[in-house]
Amino acid sequence: MATLTTIAFDADDTLWHNEQFFRMTQERFTELLADHAERAHLEDRLLAAERRNLGHYGFGIKGFVLSMIETAIEVTDERVPAAVIRQIIEAGQEMLGHPIELLPHARETVESVAGDYTILLVTKGDLLDQERKLAQSGLGDLFDGVEIVSDKTPEVYARLFERHGQGAERAMMVGNSMKSDVVPAIEAGGWGVYVPHGLVWALEHAEAPEGHPRFHEIESLAGLPEILARLA
Structure with missing residues (x-):
């Protein structure tokens, strides 16, 4: 692998x-x-x-x-x-105009992995709004690349992981949406880590790829370093 x-x-x-x-x-x-x-x-x-x-x-x-x-x-x-x-x-x-509130463990988790990996932010939505939220979050300087895309598909992940890294097979996507973050990243050839949030838009529901060797689920971002340690 x-x-x-x-x-x-x-x-x-x-x-x-x-x-x-x-x-x-x-x-x-x-x-x-x-x-x-x-x-x-x-x-x-x-x-x-x-x-x-x-x-x-x-x-x-x-x-x-x-x-x-x-x-x-x-x-x-x-x-x-x-x-x-x-x-x-x-x-x-x-x-x-709503102020940004970081989720628990967001900053420390991104900081903890930033020194060892190429770190990307991959999000979809309104360009100006996503740029505003990133600026207010205070996390912008931690990312090696930021991609604001119209949708998240296996083809999109394959292209951006090739552009910013060494291809999908060496990349991992971490997110709260099974449909947009996890499943298409795995279909592109990468890893997908599901971090449940609790509130999920109805159009973002999808079945988990249970049993897939590149699928992982963690309770919060605090669990990501342990997964990375096992894969190292």
């Missing part, structure tokens, strides 16, 4: 909190539209809009806000008050 030389970290809900702000904003959205549709129906329609719009807007807050507006128009038969649209937009702006 090839020696591991490159470690890539996901950003949102791996290094810092993110999904909780989407949940809070969605709760506000259902309250705004409570007179027009039941909560479960609104949530289903919003999720359908998000799934439908991924190809148009990609991942991130802006696409989420546009999906909320689209859903509000649909469930009110195009009678949604302008004041509600304004509040949805304001909720999105608040999300874009």
Whole structure:
């Protein structure tokens, strides 16, 4: 087995909190539209809009806000008050300005492995928002490379691990999304380390590749050095 030389970290809900702000904003959205549709129906329609719009807007807050507006128009038969649209937009702006809160063990884990491996940040979403969060996190100087991509696929991982390292077979992806961080990295030929966060967007669910020799799961980032020691 090839020696591991490159470690890539996901950003949102791996290094810092993110999904909780989407949940809070969605709760506000259902309250705004409570007179027009039941909560479960609104949530289903919003999720359908998000799934439908991924190809148009990609991942991130802006696409989420546009999906909320689209859903509000649909469930009110195009009678949604302008004041509600304004509040949805304001909720999105608040999300874009929310301060960054690092998850436990994020800084010390990245620092602990930075001296021995090429360290990458691989994230998807709005370019400006991801750049803002990285700048506020204080972790930027620890990474040898930063990749903000439109989606995370085996082909994307293969290209970036070739560009920044010595290929996927010598690379590891660490993240909280089985669908985006773990499975495609393994399919590209690398290692995938799953770090459960607790809050996972419905469109990020996927089956774990149980039994695969390059799949690992840890309770928190604090467990990563032990895995690396075993692979050394």
